[in-house]
Amino acid sequence: MATRQTQFLARALLTPAVGLLFIWMIVPLALTIYFSTLHYSLLDPGSESFVGLENFRYFLTDPAFLASLQNTLVLVGSVLALTILLGIPLALLMDQPVIGRNFVRLMVIAPFFVMPTVSALVWKNLLMHPVSGLFAWLAKLLGMTPIDWFTDAPLLAVILIVAWQWLPFATLILLTALQSLDEEQKEAAEMDGASALSTFIYITLPHLARPITVVILIETIFLLTVFAEIFVTTGGGPGLQTTNIAFLIYSQALIQFDVGSASAGGLVAVVIANIVAFFLVRIVGRNLEA
Amino acid sequence: MGQITLQGVQKSFGPVHIIKGADLDIADGSFVVFVGPSGCGKTTLLRLIAGLEDVTGGSILIDGKNVVDTPPAKRGLSMVFQSYALYPHMSVRGNIGFGLKMAGLPKDEINRKVEAAAATLNLSPYLDRKPRELSGGQRQRVAIGRAIVREPKGFLFDEPLSNLDAALRVQMRIEVTRLQKQLGTTAIYVTHDQVEAMTMADKIVVLNAGKIEQYGSPLELYERPNNLFVAGFIGSPKMNFVTGELAQQQGAATIGVRPEHLKIERDGTGGWVGTIAVAEHLGSDTFLYVDAGPLGMLTARYVGELSLHAGDRVSLVPDPARIHRFDASGNALRN
Numbered sequence: 001m002a003t004r005q006t007q008f009l010a011r012a013l014l015t016p017a018v019g020l021l022f023i024w025m026i027v028p029l030a031l032t033i034y035f036s037t038l039h040y041s042l043l044d045p046g047s048e049s050f051v052g053l054e055n056f057r058y059f060l061t062d063p064a065f066l067a068s069l070q071n072t073l074v075l076v077g078s079v080l081a082l083t084i085l086l087g088i089p090l091a092l093l094m095d096q097p098v099i100g101r102n103f104v105r106l107m108v109i110a111p112f113f114v115m116p117t118v119s120a121l122v123w124k125n126l127l128m129h130p131v132s133g134l135f136a137w138l139a140k141l142l143g144m145t146p147i148d149w150f151t152d153a154p155l156l157a158v159i160l161i162v163a164w165q166w167l168p169f170a171t172l173i174l175l176t177a178l179q180s181l182d183e184e185q186k187e188a189a190e191m192d193g194a195s196a197l198s199t200f201i202y203i204t205l206p207h208l209a210r211p212i213t214v215v216i217l218i219e220t221i222f223l224l225t226v227f228a229e230i231f232v233t234t235g236g237g238p239g240l241q242t243t244n245i246a247f248l249i250y251s252q253a254l255i256q257f258d259v260g261s262a263s264a265g266g267l268v269a270v271v272i273a274n275i276v277a278f279f280l281v282r283i284v285g286r287n288l289e290a
Numbered sequence: 291m292g293q294i295t296l297q298g299v300q301k302s303f304g305p306v307h308i309i310k311g312a313d314l315d316i317a318d319g320s321f322v323v324f325v326g327p328s329g330c331g332k333t334t335l336l337r338l339i340a341g342l343e344d345v346t347g348g349s350i351l352i353d354g355k356n357v358v359d360t361p362p363a364k365r366g367l368s369m370v371f372q373s374y375a376l377y378p379h380m381s382v383r384g385n386i387g388f389g390l391k392m393a394g395l396p397k398d399e400i401n402r403k404v405e406a407a408a409a410t411l412n413l414s415p416y417l418d419r420k421p422r423e424l425s426g427g428q429r430q431r432v433a434i435g436r437a438i439v440r441e442p443k444g445f446l447f448d449e450p451l452s453n454l455d456a457a458l459r460v461q462m463r464i465e466v467t468r469l470q471k472q473l474g475t476t477a478i479y480v481t482h483d484q485v486e487a488m489t490m491a492d493k494i495v496v497l498n499a500g501k502i503e504q505y506g507s508p509l510e511l512y513e514r515p516n517n518l519f520v521a522g523f524i525g526s527p528k529m530n531f532v533t534g535e536l537a538q539q540q541g542a543a544t545i546g547v548r549p550e551h552l553k554i555e556r557d558g559t560g561g562w563v564g565t566i567a568v569a570e571h572l573g574s575d576t577f578l579y580v581d582a583g584p585l586g587m588l589t590a591r592y593v594g595e596l597s598l599h600a601g602d603r604v605s606l607v608p609d610p611a612r613i614h615r616f617d618a619s620g621n622a623l624r625n
Contacts, residue, residue: 138355182377188340192389195362206379216511 001173035263042257051104055264064240064248065265067259069272075159076223076276082163087170087215088208092200095178105175107222116228117188123161124150124233143177154234154242161229164224177211178204213287224273245269291353291368292443292476293318294339294623298348300529301334308334310500311348316478316493321470325487325523326497328389331449332480335497339478340369340446351421363392369438369446374429376421376436382408383417386435393440407439410469427458434466444476451486463490484524488512496520518620522545527577527589529614532562542615542623551590551612554578554604561607564588566600580604 045150057064063089091273111119127134128149131229136146149157181204227246230236235244236251249269253262294316301309308331310490314323326333337343337348341362349356357365363397368389376385379416390400410413411431430450437445447466451459467490470477481487487494490510496503496511496519504516508524515521521529529546537545555561564582576596580588590606615623 101343182373184371184373185377188369188371188375188377188436189339190342191367191369191389192440193392194388195392198392202380203377206377209379226400 014201020284032263032266035259036267037259039138040254040259040263042259051260055260056268059252059261059264059268064243066270067240068243068245068248071155071240071242072224072246074155075162075226075244076220078159079163079166079223080219082159083170083219084212084215086163086167089172090167091178092204094175103273106173109172111170112163112172114165116165117232119165120161120232121230123164128157149236150234154238158226158229158233158242161233162223162226165221165229173211173215174208180270181207209287213284216284218279218288220276221273224269224276245272291318293351293353294444294476294478295351295354296335296339296348297450298357299335299338299349299350300347301331301338301343301346302346303374308500309338312502314495314502316476318476319474320492321467321477321479321490323487323494324478324497325482326485327523327546330497332495332497334444336369336448339404340367341365342369350538351603352501356614360376363386363432366443366447367417368442368444370433370437370449370450372449373570374433374450374453375420376429376432378421381418382413382432382435383418384423385432386413386439389436389440403439404435407435410438426454427462430454430462434469436473436588438469438473440477444478445470446464447479449480449482451481452483460573468488473480477485488524494524496523498523507578513625514622516622518544518546518616521614521616521622524529527591530588532585532622534584537615538587540613540615544620546614547608547612549577549589550593551609552588552590553607553609554590554592554598555607556598556602556604559605561605562588563603563605566598566602569602570597571595578604582606 036055037050037052039054040048043214043235094101094108098104114122126134130136130146130148130151133146136148139146149152185203186199189203194202225246226244227250230242230244230247231250234242236247245265246269249262249265252258252265294314296312298312299305299309299312312335315494324335334343338345341357341360345358348357351417352365352367365503378387380388383401385399386407387404390403392529393405393504404417407413408417409467411434413428413435416424416432422433424432429451433450439485449467451462454462462503463486466479479486479490491508493505493507494511495505498519504511506514506521509525511520515524518531522531525548526601527549530552533542533544537543553561562580562585564580564584564585566578567581567587568579570577570579573595574593576592576594576598578592578598580590582588588606590604
């Protein structure tokens with residue numbers, strides 16, 4: 001991009017793509033903002049009226065909002081912790097030279113390719129079902145009372161399902177990072193008399209700081225909007241125990257048919273996502289610098 | 291003390307024999323260079339001594355104690371890696387002090403030793419920088435600092451200068467040699483560069499295909515090579531080899547003459563006659579590459595400037611006292 005001519009050319013060629021992306025983004029946003037100011041019930045179409053910020057007041061003062069905000073944060077935090085704390089040892093194991101390593105890797109990555117609805121159904125009906133599930137069978141085998149997961153520990157059940165889906169992603173990113181760790185550095189540490197644990201703490205873990213940051217940032221984006229797993233397994237219940245922000249918005253729009261309030265909720269979710277992103281970048285983002 | 295002895299050391303990776311029995315006696319305080327072409331096993335031999343690889347057979351003695359089953363850190367050796375292998379997230383201070391920290395030394399003692407090592411290597415202003423903020427030569431010095439701070443019985447250098455540019459390499463070569471003499475610590479240095487070997491070593495080990503071809507001082511290797519391989523490997527430009535009738539007249543299968551031991555005569559008829567293919571004028575030296583017909587290409591070196599050019603005919607007269615003779619299996623014949 002040295003000359004004025006190539007600069008102009010670059011801009012001219014970029015314009016259609018940037019313009020399309022802009023429209024793609026701005027039209028839904030504008031419509032959402034517009035709807036959020038209307039009293040708009042799907043049960044009574046054609047009677048929309050402007051209500052100002054009333055929808056926001058309604059959404060934010062709804063006791064379900066705070067409950068679902070808390071659920072969202074617990075869900076995101078727990079899944080992040082589980083995937084990273086389990087992903088690191090898994091990646092370390094998969095980095096070892098073992099027979100059938102490629103097959104093992106393929107198997108570990110597999111859950112990531114299963115659709116969320118399908119994996120939620122599998123967990124609900126085949127694993128966590130209190131009568132016919134695998135966990136119930138195991139519990140009975142050991143003489144214990146089977147846990148009715150979706151009644152007694154519904155949020156934990158959802159967390160386990162989502163963590164199972166995202167564990168491969170974390171493992172894969174961490175594994176590639178491990179493979180890029182200079183062998184000579186490990187040998188230098190060995191010459192310096194570092195034990196396996198010290199090598200892990202002082203050499204491997206600092207090397208993983210950046211990929212862990214990447215995992216946290218990317219997973220957070222997707223975990224804030226977990227929906228299918230909740231919809232399929234608990235439907236947000238019992239009560240509000242597994243309702244997160246995404247599910248709350250869905251229930252406003254398509255269970256209570258209140259499009260205005262749902263749009264307001266959508267905008268609130270955007271703000272929350274930005275707040276989370278701000279703090280995340282503050283806390284872990286400096287690992288990404290050079 | 292740092293006397294290192296190898297007795298019949300062997301190493302195979304599966305069916306491939308990398309080291310085919312190495313015997314070597316390295317005196318305390320000496321600077322020994324392993325030199326050889328790539329793939330000759332010199333780095334493997336160094337790693338065996340370091341303990342980063344396990345020997346397949348034989349024993350390694352450090353101060354008379356067999357260390358083949360001793361883990362690397364307990365052998366009392368420290369190593370400078372080709373890539374330096376600095377810890378990227380630690381400061382220079384952290385890098386140099388890591389070994390001491392792992393040994394569980396108190397903080398103030400670590401600091402004192404690190405600062406002393408840094409002062410020796412002119413690294414004091416950079417102690418709180420990260421490796422990525424240093425130049426190649428400085429990183430090299432940090433790697434050396436990491437080695438000397440532990441006051442080891444021996445240093446192991448694995449081609450440490452190969453990532454530096456030519457000028458810096460010469461400078462670091464001198465620094466490393468001086469530092470080693472100053473500390474009086476045994477050093478083993480691996481390189482493929484015979485100039486580095488000749489200039490730095492007290493004794494050179496020439497390796498070829500997993501075997502020690504010769505072990506001796508640089509001049510010993512230069513003046514009395516044991517065989518064709520050593521004769522060809524040590525010395526730059528390479529020794530000229532002549533086979534056939536001329537060699538048989540001397541009672542050898544091959545004779546070798548170094549380029550600097552060929553007298554160049556213009557339009558001469560004595561000696562070996564040929565046409566100059568390429569003449570390199572360096573000012574200090576003149577190298578002539580002479581096409582000598584049935585004898586093949588010969589290289590001659592003249593100290594100083596010689597106004598001869600491509601196409602000129604010259605004759606090259608070997609110094610009879612400095613002709614090396616080799617038998618059919620390549621071993622040197624001595625009078």
